[in-house]
Amino acid sequence: MNTFERLWANGAFRYGATVLALVLVMGVLAPFLGTVDPAVMDYNNINRAAGHTGSFTLVDGSQVAHAFWLGTDNFGRDLYSRVVYGARVSLLVALCTAFLALLAGGAVGMLAGYFRSADLVLMRLMDGLMAIPAILLAIALVAALGASITTVVVAIAIPEIPRVSRLVRSLVLTLREEPFVEAARALATPAPVILLRHILPNALAPLLVQGTFVAASAVLLEAILSFLGLGLPAEIPTWGNIMAEGRTQFSQYPGNVLYPALFLVPTVLALNLLGDGLRDVLDPKFSKR
Numbered sequence: 001m002n003t004f005e006r007l008w009a010n011g012a013f014r015y016g017a018t019v020l021a022l023v024l025v026m027g028v029l030a031p032f033l034g035t036v037d038p039a040v041m042d043y044n045n046i047n048r049a050a051g052h053t054g055s056f057t058l059v060d061g062s063q064v065a066h067a068f069w070l071g072t073d074n075f076g077r078d079l080y081s082r083v084v085y086g087a088r089v090s091l092l093v094a095l096c097t098a099f100l101a102l103l104a105g106g107a108v109g110m111l112a113g114y115f116r117s118a119d120l121v122l123m124r125l126m127d128g129l130m131a132i133p134a135i136l137l138a139i140a141l142v143a144a145l146g147a148s149i150t151t152v153v154v155a156i157a158i159p160e161i162p163r164v165s166r167l168v169r170s171l172v173l174t175l176r177e178e179p180f181v182e183a184a185r186a187l188a189t190p191a192p193v194i195l196l197r198h199i200l201p202n203a204l205a206p207l208l209v210q211g212t213f214v215a216a217s218a219v220l221l222e223a224i225l226s227f228l229g230l231g232l233p234a235e236i237p238t239w240g241n242i243m244a245e246g247r248t249q250f251s252q253y254p255g256n257v258l259y260p261a262l263f264l265v266p267t268v269l270a271l272n273l274l275g276d277g278l279r280d281v282l283d284p285k286f287s288k289r
Helices: 003-009 011-028 079-114 116-130 134-145 149-175 179-186 191-227 239-249 255-282 284-288
Strands: 052-057 063-068
Touching: 003 011, 003 255, 011 079, 011 255, 079 116, 079 149, 079 191, 079 239, 079 255, 116 149, 134 149, 134 191, 149 191, 179 191, 191 239, 191 255, 239 255
Parallel strands: none
Antiparallel strands: 052 063
């Protein structure tokens, strides 16, 4: 059985991959799946119940027959369209954060693990970052730099860098003592070549697993920042922004908070289960079990 067949046979990976594929399709096809512009406000349709059918006023003032599948918010915007478009932002933040954290954390971890002279300085810096709670560091960075997708990605990625670097460092400390690395050093192979050609390929599987957990954390942290009003601007439809705007009327219209949450929770769970499935198959210790 090849690697993909073993992955698909794993229940956690299968569930995670299926849910993420659906969310990805929803995000990519948001302009086609969304029924109206998620930013258009129609004050004649404020806080409509899910399933309401009526007319919707477009930007040009014309009215069209419209079915509000998930109802509307307190500004008369279609909740279904906003939730669908919110998937794009969550996936974009997750992918960019994971890429940035793996790139920076991987570089720091390889340098610290291979060069003993750099280990002490780099890892003490990472320990200092880990001492600051991730959510507080993200809030401080967003408040200082301003709200934008770039700022949110950087603010979420920085707390994840120490975790990635410690993982990569531990892998490099083991790999640098392997015979194939010692043979490369004996042949006077430059250190960058050893790191990129011999050590990095053997660390890719654990890095891929860690990347899924970073992505899950990024989706959740972005929603928390937006819910607190410190994430992306309010005009950008994100699951956190939708829940933040609906919390003031939660007792009367709980759907404004619950509907985006029903998409957020399975997405975070799917990313975590995808990581568990990858670890079970790609990690020799777990695959033997």
